[in-house]
Amino acid sequence: MSKITITDIANKLNLSTSTVSRALSDHPEVSVRTREIVRKTARELKYRPNIIAQSLQRGQSNIIGVLVPQVRHVFFAEIMAGISDVMEKARYNILICQSNENYENEVRNVETLIQQRIAGLMVSISERTKHFDHFLQVLDNKIPLVFFDRICSVIPASSVSTNDYQAAFDLVQFLVEKGYRRIAHLAGFSNLQIAQQRFLGYKAALEYNKVPFDPELVVENGLNEEDGKVGFLTLYKRCKVKPDAIFAVTDPVAFGAFQEIKKTGLKIPDDIALAGFSNNPTGAMIEPSLTTVNQSAYDIGKVAAELLLDSIKNNKQTIIHKIIPTELIKRQST
Amino acid sequence: MSKITITDIANKLNLSTSTVSRALSDHPEVSVRTREIVRKTARELKYRPNIIAQSLQRGQSNIIGVLVPQVRHVFFAEIMAGISDVMEKARYNILICQSNENYENEVRNVETLIQQRIAGLMVSISERTKHFDHFLQVLDNKIPLVFFDRICSVIPASSVSTNDYQAAFDLVQFLVEKGYRRIAHLAGFSNLQIAQQRFLGYKAALEYNKVPFDPELVVENGLNEEDGKVGFLTLYKRCKVKPDAIFAVTDPVAFGAFQEIKKTGLKIPDDIALAGFSNNPTGAMIEPSLTTVNQSAYDIGKVAAELLLDSIKNNKQTIIHKIIPTELIKRQST
DNA sequence: ACAGTTTTCGGGAACGTTTGCGATGTATAA
């Protein structure tokens, strides 16, 4: 290991490590001439600051943790892109962890992130998380925390999300106006705030339009493509009077339903309409193209990252809840 | 900051830090009784090992760097899932960086990863990378390195890739057998090995079948959706005799072309056939569904991660090049 | 000339671990 340290530079120049350290960080208390010499030999020796040592001394790393259910999901990948762009500029690095929609994984990941002495944490909770004590640990350790999308209202922390209730309401309102009456809902588990809000928005829109709410038309399941497949099948099997439209809690769920609908031989939107949530790019390419709600995933990540940076720098406890505006995207599937 | 350290435990129990440290790592030189007491009070005090201090002492962190062009691309997101699953089990954390298809970003990211004293590095190079000195720096610092997918044959390091030449050959062979004769190729930049190999496979398949190679039918461009759009348009504009099939270097490029083809009013596959590369899930949902080559992105990540772990643990210099098998997926678009 | 100020630098502790080596105590064997 030919690792060059600050001491090597100091020895070569007959200086102390203090001076070299200061010179490298442009401290005014060291003469301009020395600063230049130090920087020059640092380059020559290919010196690289040891970030680990710096972090230990500072008591905190320059790494922020990002905890998501699954990176492979376009929605979270987009969010990560937003986070990454912001953090890159701020000279922070990103440690990425997946819960894989599993509570135990989530808890374990939080634990190791705390051990890494991360400068901040951003998380979107798993589908199955019902207890939140692990996030209290984060706060106990004075680590700035912000939730995004799948937020958690029990923990006092900032968050970035969308107005799921309103967006779902508007979408269902649109379906009703289009003439659909038996509108089914492939819902998520109700412990997830976003799932619950979308369900409530759905229900409220029905009531607002005096369309009777039929519990038979609601299937509670996961948020992913596979859940959409089984969701549609159980829904279609158990309904004597078939639904004429489906509002899926997420686009992946809609895609799952989409494929099963086609297998069944039904035509979209003539036999049954379909709508999703989050504007996955695939939705624009399928036929018929998918009606959905645009969430601007990239922006969610960007804003959440900026929020985190704020609370890291200003060291403020202020809790801020930001709402990213949504947009109803009307396409051929309805 | 109520940070509990090993010293706090030592003080409380009237032990030395050495003993506590050894007790926590189950060292046999400390009595079973002491080990238990130490572990008990560690729990009580909510002690968390400071990974930064451990890393400094060890001279290396437990973090591995992953450098990809863009996380938001499904292909890389899948790979990351594979990497993540393997590394999680091995108790390594993942620091993720994006080059955004930009050479300068790539160089800068490599530099900061070295400064982080990462335990290993996995990279898929950017579209525009033509010089590779920054990877020599990685090797100079004795950091195990493995390339995946967009590999780099100039640097002596392990790699995981697919047989792009053969897969492209087989795909074009299939197109020829289907009766297509004016087969165009939306190619990638030739500095990328995967792009070059796919092009060469394409060309070889034509020659093998005595189909004349027409340079006019090849457009060299990027690897993303936008590139597919402009690629198709320039291709279609400049050809007097229109192509009857298109082989796109990646699925995103195929999707870009797909959309423009539909805008033009052409029918796939009757007016023009279309094929991609990498089996993006979207390809199965569009209509007509996309003929492509399955690359098993998840496996690429998995195998690459295992390769890296090997060279970290065994500290061996052996360079291994692994090839992940591909599979031709014949669908409606051809 | 001197005292006072400013500029420039070094000594050394601290961050939280790990680990080689020595010290102590106890048990075993002759």
Place this chain on the structure above:
DNA sequence: TTATACATCGCAAACGTTCCCGAAAACTGT
């Protein structure tokens, strides 16, 4: 009894920084 072995633990250095504080050197004004 003494010598030897083993079990258990502590001391202190080391990892590479940063930064407080003090010291030396240079400069200022009278």
